[in-house]
Amino acid sequence: MGQIPIIDAVRGDRHGLEFPAHIAALRAAGIDFLTAAFRAEGILDADNRVRAITEFAECPGGSTGRKLFLSVAYDRPQPGLPERLFAKFSRDFDDPVRDSGKDQMESEVLLAAMSHSPDFPIAVPRALFADYHRESGTGLLITDRIAFGRGDIEPHYDKCLDWRMADPLEHYRALVTAIARIAGAHRAGDLDADIVSQFPFDPGRAAAGDPIRYDARRLGNRIARFADFAGRYPHLFPEAIRHPDFITRLEREVPRVLEQEGAIKARLHAHSDLIALTHWNANVDNGWFWRDEAGQLHCGLMDWGRVGQMNVALALWGALSAAEPEMLAEHLDDLLTLFTAEYRAAGGPRVDPVLLGLHFDMFVATMGLAWLMDAPPMIAARIPDLEAASGPHDPRFQRDEVARTQLYMSANFLGLWERRDFGPSMEKLLAL
Template identity: 35%
Template sequence: MARLPAPVTATCDPSGPIMHTLPAGTVIVCAQAPGDGARVRISSPAGWLDAGVLDRADPAPALTIDFETFQQRHALVQPGDTYGIEFPFSLAMLEAYGPDFLTRAFHASGVMGADNRVTAILAMKPIEVKGASENALMTVSYAKDEPAISTELFVKMSPADMNRKFGLAGMSHGEVQIAQLSQKGIVPVDTAKYYFADYCTDTANYILITGKIAFGVDPIEPAYHKGYDFMVPDAGNHYQVLTQALARLVAAHKLGAMGHDIEAHFPYARAARDFWPSDESADRLDRLIDFIGRIAPQLFIAEGSDPAFLARWRDDVLFGLANKDAVIAFLHADPDYTGLCHSNLNIDNAWYWRDAAGTLHAGLLDWGGAGQMSIGQALSSMLMMPEPEGYIALQRATIATFIAAYRAAGGIALDAETVRFHYKASVFSTAIWIIVDYITDMLFQFSEEEYAGMNDRHDARLTSTGLYSAIIWIDNMLRDWLDDLTPGAACRQIVAQQTTLATV
């Protein structure tokens, strides 16, 4: 933390041009120090400053509560952290709170004029798609017309199920923070228009209200579904614009363009993808291997069902699950390869349109879990479910696109092989544990006889139930292990390096 106002220079030389002056109290992350330690390079805003002005910062405050406390508090109505207004956290509560609450909220956020008010909630249409939240499209009316505000809104809150709500509680704070920052015009990508959002640390409840995205209304493309890229015209171009948007976001963070208090909103590495393998992981992994190798090998790449390959793969997966802390720590050890990221930038978490010249653009949605994390983790989260036949090529193209777009936006030159190594290692924290501990059980809703009657993954029984997405996610994971650099090899290299350092 800067004890005094701290000038940041572009190079280690203190006589060089001053790029920023950090106010006293600014929390920064040190990325590197030369041998004498007199000056240090910092992560954001990227540059160098005098080490003598720094004091060790206090740990970032916790944003989540333990399960016992959560059980006691999650049904309580309490004020939000930002606006100090008590807010509803279910659609039924929102309808009961009615236009009076919306008027207070929109006045507090400044989105609506002080001489205006919400007069009625005319419609509340829940979005019946299972996900990490309770969502609805809401239509309201106002006392007077204002060109800058719409009657068609989107509402997002915590899921109703208590256990699911607790498990996802840590994701919502980042989404609320991004929404609030978007109103200030410092988020360098398109987002849905902000109306109101708040989070309550004491209860882990939140509410988000934005403008409605008119999917399918020209020029906006229809909404797409995760894992169904074969229905997306020119899916590769869509991943390209998502990647470019992510690069702009990370670059703005690193350049200090999102403010000097970014650590207060998004503490370093807090959004890192982490997981806790269950006691049943090994048994579920064996069931998955039996599914791939014996029950339904025709659904996957042929080499992935080879018994010798699956045996090696099993060893790698169990090794990675056992050493996940070392891998996640490695991914966040070098701040140059971390940044403020959208943590789940799948093709369905955006809206798309083309300009008059035919150029594709994207606005980003569903910011749950947003924060500082490994760039490799963010990229591997993005590429969970593209069509398997083009997955490895898309992976390489995405890394190249990110590096080029990041550099063009003012970021430093990243090493492609380092990003690729991080990508491969991060697959343990962004895909494998979910596949093993959650997706495996979903596969057995069909009998072995039914699977035997399926020619390939395009069988209607798979595409109509959503299992198509699960199958291609598993297939892509197998292809990662058939590549020249595998997640298992990356994990073993990381663990070996850390073991060597520990013994020196």
């Protein structure tokens, strides 16, 4: 990729206000821009203004644009008007790979607008400014900052480190409940209809997304590569997915999934009761958790990139893909049943948990073949001394999120294939 032309500012499609496209431009725009932006969003009264910026520090991490911790002071504090903020740009002009995800913010800006409703069904960060320029893929989202580790809010949890968390299952139940409630509210017609209309569902386009990028020969090579990698580093993977019998099953069943990819995806996107607006990537690092006075755990969701209408089974894989394999193996059926109950309670259709599980299995199969078959070389490139690693919890993996997520997600993908028998599951789906 060549150098990205830098854009300093664009005029947003939503508010018609010119907004800065990167961190330095926001610093230069300063309090005058923030005042105008917060007024445009309807957050700041016309007789009030941002008086000073008291914190301005880049936030590392994430897979797309640049991010910033921002704090401000106002001429006149207002109830519910936050001072500790978080700014997120769609662009990263210094990194073409990160910048390539700039289009994900368009839907996130729409969600931010919808979330202003006092009746929004789940907790999300309050947006103080949200706008996007579709032609250039440039966006800016400024929200209140979640106070992780303060008051009733638990510390932030990184993905694929659930073994550090007290009672992971309770947290995943709260996550599943949150994505079910927004999905059910959408199906019940409880969300802003004008904004929901901007999240259309196109079955053909959805079915064409996330294609398996390899032919049968290349997939066969990747299966052999995984078998060799797992054989050299058996301490990194459960025994069941290293066993020669399972490798033979993969060699037999993967070509059939590839051959039927179009038919599988057509069926996954044709079942209208399972299509709803919800979060696409609700791993624990995109949530925050707190307890009410009765001790009940609740979950709010942030980082809504690629939000839209989708098969809820895809949303569930997005939420569960980074869990500890043992927890997922033991409790997946219960979590699927919980989703159907909460989805129905929130106004969604009645869904058979067995049907939801069938759809879940096939999303795991197709998404895993599309995105996780190159995990072994990615892990090896980032952790060259794998033979010295004690296992998935080794400090080497704790320090490297990419290697850790590739390890955990590929283990879950293959572990679910082995345990839930994806070959027969595919034939059941195709027979519907």
